[in-house]
Amino acid sequence: MLPWHTDRTPVAELACALGMTCGTLAKIATDVKLLAQTEVAEAAEPAAPGRGASSAMPHKRNPVGAMSALACAQRVPGLVASVLDGMAQEHERAAGPWQAEWETLGDLLRLTGSAASWMREVLEGLRVDPERMRANLELTGGLPMAEHVVAALGGGPDARRTVDAACAAAVERGVPLREALIEENVALTPEEIDAALDPAGYLGSAEVFIDRALAAHHHDATGA
Numbered sequence: 001m002l003p004w005h006t007d008r009t010p011v012a013e014l015a016c017a018l019g020m021t022c023g024t025l026a027k028i029a030t031d032v033k034l035l036a037q038t039e040v041a042e043a044a045e046p047a048a049p050g051r052g053a054s055s056a057m058p059h060k061r062n063p064v065g066a067m068s069a070l071a072c073a074q075r076v077p078g079l080v081a082s083v084l085d086g087m088a089q090e091h092e093r094a095a096g097p098w099q100a101e102w103e104t105l106g107d108l109l110r111l112t113g114s115a116a117s118w119m120r121e122v123l124e125g126l127r128v129d130p131e132r133m134r135a136n137l138e139l140t141g142g143l144p145m146a147e148h149v150v151a152a153l154g155g156g157p158d159a160r161r162t163v164d165a166a167c168a169a170a171v172e173r174g175v176p177l178r179e180a181l182i183e184e185n186v187a188l189t190p191e192e193i194d195a196a197l198d199p200a201g202y203l204g205s206a207e208v209f210i211d212r213a214l215a216a217h218h219h220d221a222t223g224a
Contacts, residue, residue: 006089011101015083018112019076025115026073029066032122036063042133046125065122072115079108134199142177142197143167149181152188152196162186 035043045063082104086097137144146163153159162184170180181193188196195201218224 003092005093005098006091008083008087008089008098008101011105012083012087015080015105015108018108019080022073022076022112022115025069025112025119028119028123029069029073029115032066032126033063033070036061036066040132040136042129042136044127044129045122046127063122065118069115069118069122072111072118076108076111079104079111083108137199141170141175143170145197145199145202146177148202149177149186149188149193149196152192153186 032043032045034040036045044061045065047061083101086094086100089097146167149166150159150163153162163181163186166177166180166184166186169175169183170177173180178190178193178197181188182190186193
């Protein structure tokens, strides 16, 4: 065994792992916070008496779990940096940088554990509103599905130019893309246009990714 006093690699690895974990939790919390906005309203945290209540706006339900996790995550990058900065230690045993790790590492463990606890509660009770998602997509008039229409037309430069012209006309005149496509006389029936503009039929590889993520989680949890 080698002397360990100035080898801070294990401590730095732990600090970086906690930082990455908290960053992942912060990403999820940010999405939940944004999806819970009144203007979006596609997801909501679990409800409980008094949870997320606003003194000025009684109708509101603030995403307190996501906000609490983000409050924890806000401090973590600086603490990780403190640990990394302390790796440059003097000779065989440092005076100061080593001791600075003690409270810093404790804070990292506490903050990351707290963020994980908050997000577990949020995700276990998260409510998703598919109808609101559909309504929000319909506000765009079908424009996000333009690439799917290009594919339905067989792809290629001509299909791209036709759909680009229809999109420009839809934006300029404030009409749905479906109407503009019909006016452009695209080589699709109205039923084919409807199918191409349906977001539910354009999920790409989402199901494959979901299956992979679930399989990886199962493997990590069971080893099988």
